[in-house]
Amino acid sequence: MPKCECWAMVSVLDPRHGMWAEVDPEARMPLRNPVGHVNEGGRFYEGDLDRLTEEQKAAMFSLLAERFGGTPGDVREHFESLGYFPIREPVSLVICGLHMRCMM
Ligand SMILES: [Zn+2]
Numbered sequence: 001m002p003k004c005e006c007w008a009m010v011s012v013l014d015p016r017h018g019m020w021a022e023v024d025p026e027a028r029m030p031l032r033n034p035v036g037h038v039n040e041g042g043r044f045y046e047g048d049l050d051r052l053t054e055e056q057k058a059a060m061f062s063l064l065a066e067r068f069g070g071t072p073g074d075v076r077e078h079f080e081s082l083g084y085f086p087i088r089e090p091v092s093l094v095i096c097g098l099h100m101r102c103m104m
Pocket of ligand 1 (some may be wrong): 003
């Protein structure tokens, strides 16, 4: 079965770019589900934890802990139980062939 290759890219003009660039040099985050959902905070996409390396996950959890409080371990537990990490708009989406049809 072909693998999903959907990505969300955070623009260099976005203040969040620096943070994501510490996880991936291009601030390109793997997406689990290219269809976003909306809650009171805005529109979110689901980042795919399984397509991050252990190093990337460790970097991300410590950055999120710094930013939102808690320990990196708490943050990891929270997002692992959620099953994804949220990426808020605005982002550029790269949708893979597997998911292109679902988007139409
Ligand atoms: Zn995909």
